[in-house]
Amino acid sequence: MRIVVTVKYVPDIASDRGFQDCRVVRTPAEGTINELDENAIEAALQLVEAAGEGEVVAVSVAGPDGAVALRKAFQMGAHRGVLVSDDALAGSDYFGTAAALAATVERLNADAPVDLVITGMAALDGLGSVVPTLLAAHLGWPALNLAKKVALADGAVTITREADDVTEELSARLPLVLSVADTANKPRLPNFKLIMAARTKEYETWSAADLALKPDAVGQAGARTETLSAAPRPPRDEVELVTDKGEGGKALAAFLIRNDLV
């Protein structure tokens, strides 16, 4: 069982996130692994453990600081890490990111067959949720998205997903791309031994040239959208705070009625 897990380096959602020159500010102090990718790592580790053999390869497309996400994957138990990092990839949109990830999976697949790519359900910075779908399209593999339950048997994966008021059971044959929901599992806490080992564990760094990526398919050059502006919202007015002494509900209703919201 050979599984590639994609991990993204994102600004911590509890930090003060923002843009500069229409790009997301990514600083090491507030950068972290996309929390939802921990569900993907957990799912991969469980499948390898159940198979009794195999390898989990964590892959991140990021600047040099993106190694933070790989370290976290190592702490959880990932066996190998690849950082795909290149100035030519900066400014990639969904399609550029998917192209870079697909080329990475293809290169790994050329060394030894990859059975599965597992991703989180979304990245908490962009929240697009479409990269797994596009990655699968690039690879020509099936995509099973937003899995709440995952079952692997006889070379096929069956998932249960709950989205948009619809519950579906979907199945496809390996190799495929699987994205797991945050309800799929509870990511394990790293143990001391793995934390220590992760500090010095080496990861590989691959460039766009290593992956034979066409310059016009990735980065700003390959982007099909252009961010024209990014501006912070004006702060909200000070909250009108009422302490309930028996009339709190009336005050709430009065606020709604006064503002023509009923």
Next chain:
Amino acid sequence: MTNRTVLVLLDPATEVRTSVLELLTIARSLGRAEAVTLEAPTVEVLAQLGAYGIETVHQAELPAAVRGDERHLPAVVAAALAAAVRRTDADVVLVPTSFAAKEAAALAAHALGAGLVIDAAGVHDEDGRIVGTKRVFAGSWDTACAVTTDVAVLTVRSNAVVPQPVETAVSTEVEGFTAEVPELPVTLVSRTVKPRTSGRPSLEEAAVVVAGGRGTHGDFGPVEDLADALGAAVGASRDAVFEGWFDTYIGQTGVTVAPRVYIGAGISGAPHHRGGMQAAQVIVAVNSDPEAPIFEISDFAVVGDLADVLPQAAEVIRAHKA
């Protein structure tokens, strides 16, 4: 106004939900608006489309290999959308922002070489280019993205605009077209649609949302009571859903809402939840903890027990409406 053609996805075609009426309204502001379906629209649906100025519905005729509910699979919807764009030479595709629609939008954009904007809060024309505006980082930043390719595919959030019918309804024609669908790599084993609670709007589309969290201690009665007084949808925090008290949560990985009014009861306002509701126009909170973080982003807040505050508010609102 340009001579653009704008296609709006209508799936299923058995009803026109508010989110689709909003898309039709946006589509008309961008060019000639037409609809795409994967099944025969009902008479009621056609009348509603006519009221929104839609003269043409393109109904995809799918290969026999696509059976039953498989027509709702993103790969099938995407194939139909891409075929419809090629057939009509359309410039823009608008779809709602459900998870399944996002997948279909991404696959259609991939097939068409089109630019993709996910979760737009507004769409407009700027110097001949399609621009999607977005609320990001839990509603704290506004961004604007111009699509630089010939075809633009956008998923649009609910409540982006107020639906506007046309002054004089038009008659709506259904035109069939053949949509080639590649062999499906995914098997649909089963599909169950959750019945909607009658009388309440859906969470994604509602103009008013009342949500309950840990502070309900499992009793959603007061939350539902206030929601019904307001004609609002009911939601919950992720914690409340994990506790098994309610089935649908608002949050950045759950349902994202952007209503006119959001009322959070017994919800502290963790980053996860804020990511799903902070784009609401007016935020009201009720919490017994005077230090609840949700107060920082609220317009109006009551420090108190929701079991007292909510029923009292509901009573006043019912009296006001009567």
